[in-house]
Amino acid sequence: MSHATTNKATAPAGRPEPEVDRRPLAKRRRNRILLQVGCILITLFMALPIYLIALSATSSRAALQEFPLSFIPNNFSLETMQTFLQSTGILGGLINSVQVGIFTLLLSLIIGVPAGYAVARFAFPGRDPYQLFLLFTRALPIVVLSVPLAQLFLQTGLYDSVLAVVLLHTALALPTTILITSSVFLGVPRDVEEAARIFGCSPVQAFLKVVMPMAIPGIAAASIFTFVMSWNEVLGASILTLNQRTLPAQVLSSLAESPLAYRFAGGFLLVIPALIFIFFMRRYLTNMWGSTIR
Amino acid sequence: MADISIKGLKKTYPGSTELATNNVSLDVAEGEFMVLLGPSGCGKTTLLRMVAGLDFPDEGSISIGGRDVTYLPPQDRNLSMVFQSYAVFPHRKVRTNIAFGLVMKKVPRDELEKKVAWAADLLQLTPYLDRYPAQLSGGQRQRVAVARAIVMDADVLLMDEPLSNLDALLRLDFRAELKKIVQQLGSTTLYVTHDQVEAMSLSDRVAVMKKGQIAQLGHPITVYEEPADRFVGGFIGSPPMNFLEGRVTQQGALEVAGQSTKAPEFLAHSAARSGGLPVMVGIRAENIYLEDRGTPGTLDATVEVVEPLGHATLLTVDLGGQTIKVQVASTVRVSPGEKVGLRFDQSAIRFFDTETQLGLTA
Numbered sequence: 001m002s003h004a005t006t007n008k009a010t011a012p013a014g015r016p017e018p019e020v021d022r023r024p025l026a027k028r029r030r031n032r033i034l035l036q037v038g039c040i041l042i043t044l045f046m047a048l049p050i051y052l053i054a055l056s057a058t059s060s061r062a063a064l065q066e067f068p069l070s071f072i073p074n075n076f077s078l079e080t081m082q083t084f085l086q087s088t089g090i091l092g093g094l095i096n097s098v099q100v101g102i103f104t105l106l107l108s109l110i111i112g113v114p115a116g117y118a119v120a121r122f123a124f125p126g127r128d129p130y131q132l133f134l135l136f137t138r139a140l141p142i143v144v145l146s147v148p149l150a151q152l153f154l155q156t157g158l159y160d161s162v163l164a165v166v167l168l169h170t171a172l173a174l175p176t177t178i179l180i181t182s183s184v185f186l187g188v189p190r191d192v193e194e195a196a197r198i199f200g201c202s203p204v205q206a207f208l209k210v211v212m213p214m215a216i217p218g219i220a221a222a223s224i225f226t227f228v229m230s231w232n233e234v235l236g237a238s239i240l241t242l243n244q245r246t247l248p249a250q251v252l253s254s255l256a257e258s259p260l261a262y263r264f265a266g267g268f269l270l271v272i273p274a275l276i277f278i279f280f281m282r283r284y285l286t287n288m289w290g291s292t293i294r
Numbered sequence: 295m296a297d298i299s300i301k302g303l304k305k306t307y308p309g310s311t312e313l314a315t316n317n318v319s320l321d322v323a324e325g326e327f328m329v330l331l332g333p334s335g336c337g338k339t340t341l342l343r344m345v346a347g348l349d350f351p352d353e354g355s356i357s358i359g360g361r362d363v364t365y366l367p368p369q370d371r372n373l374s375m376v377f378q379s380y381a382v383f384p385h386r387k388v389r390t391n392i393a394f395g396l397v398m399k400k401v402p403r404d405e406l407e408k409k410v411a412w413a414a415d416l417l418q419l420t421p422y423l424d425r426y427p428a429q430l431s432g433g434q435r436q437r438v439a440v441a442r443a444i445v446m447d448a449d450v451l452l453m454d455e456p457l458s459n460l461d462a463l464l465r466l467d468f469r470a471e472l473k474k475i476v477q478q479l480g481s482t483t484l485y486v487t488h489d490q491v492e493a494m495s496l497s498d499r500v501a502v503m504k505k506g507q508i509a510q511l512g513h514p515i516t517v518y519e520e521p522a523d524r525f526v527g528g529f530i531g532s533p534p535m536n537f538l539e540g541r542v543t544q545q546g547a548l549e550v551a552g553q554s555t556k557a558p559e560f561l562a563h564s565a566a567r568s569g570g571l572p573v574m575v576g577i578r579a580e581n582i583y584l585e586d587r588g589t590p591g592t593l594d595a596t597v598e599v600v601e602p603l604g605h606a607t608l609l610t611v612d613l614g615g616q617t618i619k620v621q622v623a624s625t626v627r628v629s630p631g632e633k634v635g636l637r638f639d640q641s642a643i644r645f646f647d648t649e650t651q652l653g654l655t656a
Binding site: 189191192194195196197198199200201202205210213214216 | 346347348367368369373374375377378379381382383384385394395398399442446452
């Protein structure tokens, strides 16, 4: 009896309105969890091979032969890396690769950024064919490009030099650099540039002081593409060099007859610089002034 | 500070056959606040951009302070500008945004800091000097743009619809503030807007533009009370001027909506000579008074819509088949369908030619 009375008393006070439907919230939460799981899976897919290579590269030779392989670095040793670095041509290849990467990056930005700006801002005659033409260079296989280039470089004395590889890589990188930067320049409002002109800038100054800084994320993206492409490109570099090999070309040429430890160490050394480069450029990709996109 | 002299400016944008500005001539006196007013596409912004040097004219000349600047690049014209979209530099802090023009002019550091502090104080930006524009509201961003423009001590200050991106309340506040600041500076100002209230409230003189030409140039009150043509009367004022088809008879009576009143002397004369003259009668809503039906000197009409606005009541009235707006005091009680008499303030009536749409004056 008393139970019934309490029910009656609380019903109007405790539940004045019908219950709120919380099911959409639960669905939202479930979707979010699924998204997280997806992210983790994809990250694992990318990170696991890198981890395994790093693990093998920093393990002793003996540990590599063990079965089952340990997932935890319990026998850390620099022996493998040392052997690899002391092999012929590796250190030189590493230096060459870094040089090629940096010079390719600089050259492709020096040419590509102004070109991207021109494509974005000016309606010049032949703009559309030019953009199409840019894509065509990328459509040609590297082999097709490299052989005539090797011939040309042999004649001009550029063959087997860092510059030869830089020129090839710049040619390969330019289309993406131009396309990426032009799309970013399109996003820079014209009147900001005009404001710079009004307040005393010449066209070049307005570009350097206002437009370029606003296009940093795009330039960073283009830089990553260029550097990683240059770092990984092996075919053209192999054709155009003989002694001045870049690291991937050097590793490739000696991969077949090298021991397992050597392969792991080579793989590790090939992955790391690109990762470091991306790590540093990343903040320019996402971090804008006062509004961090995360 | 300097005057602006624009002569015979013609401009056609590439790919367009229409003249963006058609033979525009305009003189802005030293220290004057000139507003270019017109609907979108009337050429007012084009005119401003040519003064700024962001566009070049096909024909004609512009001189600032007696110096020919027609084809000079913007940075050599010694002017500053406030943009509609603010156009503040997002990668620079408020402080360096304001100082940008001064740095480009290589102003000494202590003077630069003094000026930035002065402008920031004037525009209430001092607490935000070390923020990025992304951390400011729209109104504050526009203040940054104004501060950046006024520190320049330029010959000419150009403003391209600086208030149009602000919300209504902010616009009202900032309008008065802008007027105060410009009065303090005393700089020659060319201000573009499509908002007639802004034009009326800010300008020393207003140039109403239409299809690339200046339709009327004058003191804002003159333009409001004596529009040079039907377009100006219809564009300025809220509600716009009422236009009624009428006719001045040979006997000197003005017939409107089948009813007649006395016509003004000068129209009666020309009507007597020509044997009747069709005219367009223009009258503003606030110059029409409500009377009882049948009062001598009034026109019979019927109220159709009553819109209380708070400070006044706006009536839509049917006058012999023509619809007009009448503004009455908010204390007046009328209801739709009511039959009323309308008395026109004789001194406020304007007449326009039915063919040319131009104003008719004595």
